[in-house]
Amino acid sequence: MKYCERVFRHLYIIPNGNVFLCSWNTKPIGNILKQDLKQIWNSDEAEEIRDSIRDGSFRYCKKTGCPFCENNTLKEVGGEESGQELFIPLDYPDEFNCAIDFTCNHSCPSCRNEIFVPNSQYQKNLNIIVDKLLPYLSKARFISTDGQGDCFASPFIMRFMENLHPKNPDFHMTIETNGVLFDEKHWRRISHLSQFPVRVVVTPNSFERATYKYLSGGHDDLDKLLQNLKFIRGLRERNEVSDFAISIVVQDRNFRELPAFTQRCLEEFHVDSVSVKPIYKWFKLTEREYMSKDILNPLHPYFDEYQDVLKDPRLQNPKIFWWGAKNIHRKKVMYEQKICELYDITAKWLELLLENPNGVKAYLETNKYDKVGIYGYGRMGKLLKKNLGKFNYVIIDRRPICMNDNTLMILADSDQYPSVDLIIVTPFYEYEEIYKNIREKTKADIISIEQLIKSIAIG
Helix, strand or coil, X not given: CEECCHHHCEEEECCCCEEECCCCECCCCEECCCCCHHHHHCCHHHHHHHHHHHCCCCCCECCCCCHHHHCCCCEECCHHHHCHHHHCCCCCCCEEEECCCCCCCCCCCCCCCCCCCCCHHHHHHHHHHHHHHHHHHCCCCEEECCCCCCCCCCHHHHHHHHCCCCCCCCCEEEEEECCCCCCHHHHHHHHHHHHCCEEEEECCCCXXXXXXHHHCCCCCCHHHHHHHHHHHHHHHHCCCCCEEEEEEEECCCCHHHHHHXXXXXXXXXXXXXXXXXXXXXXXXXXXXXXXXXXXCCCXXXXXXXXXXXXXXXXXXXXXXXXXXXXXCCCCCCCHHHHHHHHHHHHHHHHXXXXXXXXXXXXXXXXXXXXXXXXXXXXHHHHHHHHHHCCCCEEEEECCCCCCCCCCCEXXXXXXXXXXXXXXXXXXXXXXXXXXXXXXXXCCCEEEEHHHHHHHHHHC
């Protein structure tokens, strides 16, 4: 049977305090802002997820995204190896992925659409999380700092790294960063960690200026990045870091650069490895945007060209790790159909606005919806908010957003939503998936923006 040890020794913590046994698990096991870490580690939720490994179902795992599932490299156990000792969790976790802060100096379109600015409550919560984690981190065997923002841009992650004095002789660490702030000044603040094995992973996605600027959200930091990559190369040559890797998320804008990119990583920066990852539907990425970027989809117009790129001799180097970037993704509905659906909805909404600017509010009042939740604060969500005017609503989104008008903002993965009568899901391509995720969190009616507009149009 397949076996994964992570749920028996690992914790993943995100900015809202939710704790997971793995970054590729779908279900939180507790919240560090509300509970003690020992209580979370031994919770019923944690045991339920561990049972999914014991019974071989892996039902709480994101099989797309996890490199072990993507590459079919999960450990196979049987016979003497299948003993119960494999399935008993440690008394305390000894591996931590501290993805605790959204703060980043870039706004990559695959991740977010603006620079994240934390409010006072967010900062207070992050300080609580760091204070609660530090006693456990000092005893840890492994820590990583990747997953949400950039560790060097985060004052909170920098604080715990500066105050981290590992007691475990087997301690090792992974630092993942976009590299722009990984200079001598920032390194010296945490260089005491170099007495232990430290792996550095830099995620530039391109060395071509125009592509780099686009994929970093308009930030032209390429010269600074290249300078810092040479600095990290020097650290590696002096063994101040134990491993140096560069990672690229391959997508429609950069796939043609992949052979030259990997070659430069290996020959100029002397990296130990290059990780090639496919783009996943992260954070702010809408379904339509994801489809336009996902070149592993056979329906993508660049799919065949990407398959040809993969044959380049420069990509056959054994130091290149393919993180699912050769796997073919399942076929989705044709792009043309999705575009037509979006056009149809937009056109219908425009017609409604011309005929009756207050049509949406009138529909809500007629159906006795006194308070609504707007799920998704992308373009559609912002338009709906504007159309509702002074109507009583809250915003629900995957990422924390600082609302300047005192509108109540709720994180989509909150355990329970505030009392509303109706939730309008604006990312309509993802409606079914979102519906399943939030149905158990609220008693409110749930409809897509498409259903809302069609209902109003029908009258």
